Amino acid sequence: MKISATGKTDKGARRGNNEDAFIIMPGGKCAAVADGMGGAAAGEVASRIFVDAVREIFSPAYPKNREDVSALVREAFKTGNERILSSARQNPAYNSMGCTADLIAFGDDRYILGHVGDSRTYLFREGELRQLTKDHSLVQRQVEAGLITPRQARSHSMKNVILRALGIDLSLSLDIIRGPVLPADIFLLCSDGLSDMVEDQEISAILASSGTIEEKAALLVASALQAGGRDNITVVLCQSHSRGL
Numbered sequence: 001m002k003i004s005a006t007g008k009t010d011k012g013a014r015r016g017n018n019e020d021a022f023i024i025m026p027g028g029k030c031a032a033v034a035d036g037m038g039g040a041a042a043g044e045v046a047s048r049i050f051v052d053a054v055r056e057i058f059s060p061a062y063p064k065n066r067e068d069v070s071a072l073v074r075e076a077f078k079t080g081n082e083r084i085l086s087s088a089r090q091n092p093a094y095n096s097m098g099c100t101a102d103l104i105a106f107g108d109d110r111y112i113l114g115h116v117g118d119s120r121t122y123l124f125r126e127g128e129l130r131q132l133t134k135d136h137s138l139v140q141r142q143v144e145a146g147l148i149t150p151r152q153a154r155s156h157s158m159k160n161v162i163l164r165a166l167g168i169d170l171s172l173s174l175d176i177i178r179g180p181v182l183p184a185d186i187f188l189l190c191s192d193g194l195s196d197m198v199e200d201q202e203i204s205a206i207l208a209s210s211g212t213i214e215e216k217a218a219l220l221v222a223s224a225l226q227a228g229g230r231d232n233i234t235v236v237l238c239q240s241h242s243r244g245l
Contacts, residue, residue: 001109001181002243003028007236008217012193013229019043019099020191020234023051030058030105031236032076035119035191037165038097042088046099046167049087050080054103062107069107070176073114076103077166077174084167098167102133102189104238106181113177117165120195122203123179124186129204132177136164154196186213187238190220193231197224213237 005028011018019036021044034050036043057076063069080101088094100117113121118135134140138161139153164173186207194203198220206219217235224233 001106001240003106003238003240004213005031005236005238006214006217008221009234010221010225012232013225015232017044018232019047020232021047021051022234022236023054024236025058028238029062030054031189031238032101032103033119033189033191033234033236034099034101036099037162042094042097043099045087045094046084046097049083050099050101050166053080053083064107066108066110066112069105070112073103073105073112074174077114077116077172081166081172085170088167098165100162100165104187104189109181111179111181111187115175115177116172117162118192120190122188124188124204124207125182127208129200129207133175137162181240183240183242185240189236191232191234193233194220194224194235196231197227197229213239
């Protein structure tokens with residue numbers, strides 16, 4: 001498969017700065033979204049440290065073997081986590097900073113996805129939208145326990161309590177998700193500034209619409225802003241194409 005990719009970020013309607021960051025490596029072989037936590041400039045620093053780690057780890061010659069690609073995904077999270085912790089130790093102003101992150105890499109017509117926190121990755125395939133990741137959050141745990149509904153979780157007062165993130169502990173618990181890539185698949189990586197503001201049905205309708213992935217990314221961000229834009233908004237779209245196209 002060939003991969004085309006695009007990304008767009010916006011600070012939103014209520015935030016003074018943008019603590020999100022994203023990266024798309026040349027050829028769309030790898031892409032990531034990070035959502036900073038910690039307030040002031042600290043969250044912004046943490047998310048930038050992670051995407052810089054992704055750039056460094058994936059910059060040499062891209063491996064063809066999927067197991068080697070998987071190892072790079074793990075190494076990017078490990079390196080990013082260690083550097084965020086180190087930076088926080090060296091600078092008291094960065095104390096308690098961290099970030100959530102999703103990183104997708106492609107190899108052998110398969111995807112390998114690393115995930116921690118409440119940033120999300122969706123797969124839009126044959127007209128259906130599916131969330132590939134599971135939020136590492138208190139409200140998600142309550143949903144799974146049957147204490148609240150998914151709709152209640154969207155506006156819950158404890159929505160921002162994250163159970164896993166980079167920069168919290170040296171031992172990072174990481175979800176790795178794998179699967180096949182089919183022609184015309186669209187992978188959506190996003191911060192919760194999109195998923196908290198725009199319903200899945202609207203996301204699906206935008207991804208199903210005609211137009212380029214650049215236009216779809218812009219529409220997704222515009223929809224989050226129109227819904228209130230309470231947080232930073234970041235969107236990355238990766239679309240697969242058969243080699244002959």
